[in-house]
Amino acid sequence: xxxxxxxxxxxxxxxxxxxGLLCFLSSSASLAEAGGSWTNRAGHALKASPQSIRGQTVTxxxxxxGKTLTCPLSVFTETEQERLRCALKxxxxxxxxxxxxxxxxxxxxxxxxxxxxxxxxxxxxxKALETTVSAFRAQAAPFVLKKQxxxxxxxxxxxxxxxxxx
Numbered sequence: 001x002x003x004x005x006x007x008x009x010x011x012x013x014x015x016x017x018x019x020g021l022l023c024f025l026s027s028s029a030s031l032a033e034a035g036g037s038w039t040n041r042a043g044h045a046l047k048a049s050p051q052s053i054r055g056q057t058v059t060x061x062x063x064x065x066g067k068t069l070t071c072p073l074s075v076f077t078e079t080e081q082e083r084l085r086c087a088l089k090x091x092x093x094x095x096x097x098x099x100x101x102x103x104x105x106x107x108x109x110x111x112x113x114x115x116x117x118x119x120x121x122x123x124x125x126x127k128a129l130e131t132t133v134s135a136f137r138a139q140a141a142p143f144v145l146k147k148q149x150x151x152x153x154x155x156x157x158x159x160x161x162x163x164x165x166x
Contacts, residue, residue, distance in 0.1 A: 036048065036049060036063070038050070038060075038076060038080050038083075038084065039076065039077060039080050040075045040076050040080075041075060041076065041077055046060065046069075047062070047063065048060035048061060048062045048063065048069060049061050049062075049063065050084050050087055050088055051068070051088075052088065053073070053084065053085060053088050053090045053092070056073050056074065057070055057071070057072055058070070058071060058072075058073050058076075058084055058088075078147060078148075079147070082147070082149070082150045083150075085150075085153055086150060086152045086153050086156070089156055090153070090156075091153070091156050091157045091160045093157065094143050094148045094149050096143070097139070097140060097143060097149070100136055100140070101136065101157070101161060104132050104133070104135065104136040104161055105161050105164060107128065107132045108128075108129055108161065108162065108164075109164075111125050111128040111129060111132070112125060129162065133158055133161070133162060136158065136161065137154065137158065140157075
């Protein structure tokens with residue numbers, strides 16, 4: 001165990017750097033909460049409001065000027081891509097999850113059809129829906145663990161699947 005005086009970390013970082021870092025972190029947090037700052041792979045921030053995602057392209061509107069900017073999603077980090085998708089309530093499925101989604105959707109639609117035609121009770125239909133959604137979530141879990149899909153976007157996808165009509 002070392003003895004002696006305690007080391008002050010402010011001289012190590014410098015007062016100006018520390019103050020600048022604190023200022024940057026507080027402003028970044030407020031911009032992120034407002035959804036107005038998006039970081040690309042080079043570390044540069046774009047201050048704009050996302051308007052839409054079509055395929056692999058995202059469109060922004062810049063606040064003060066109102067200019068429209070369209071760019072590929074791939075210029076943003078994976079974290080920012082997912083944040084953009086959530087901000088725009090995008091329910092595009094990650095590659096590899098489409099078959100599970102299609103199967104779960106068919107099961108839900110058939111269960112509702114059976115209920116409507118008297119072949120299944122309301123309680124049985126509800127149980128089938130819960131089981132199907134639970135199975136889909138289990139199939140989506142590896143995508144969440146690999147950060148290819150956020151929990152928030154998974155919830156949007158499940159909500160869409162459970163409320164879709166034929």
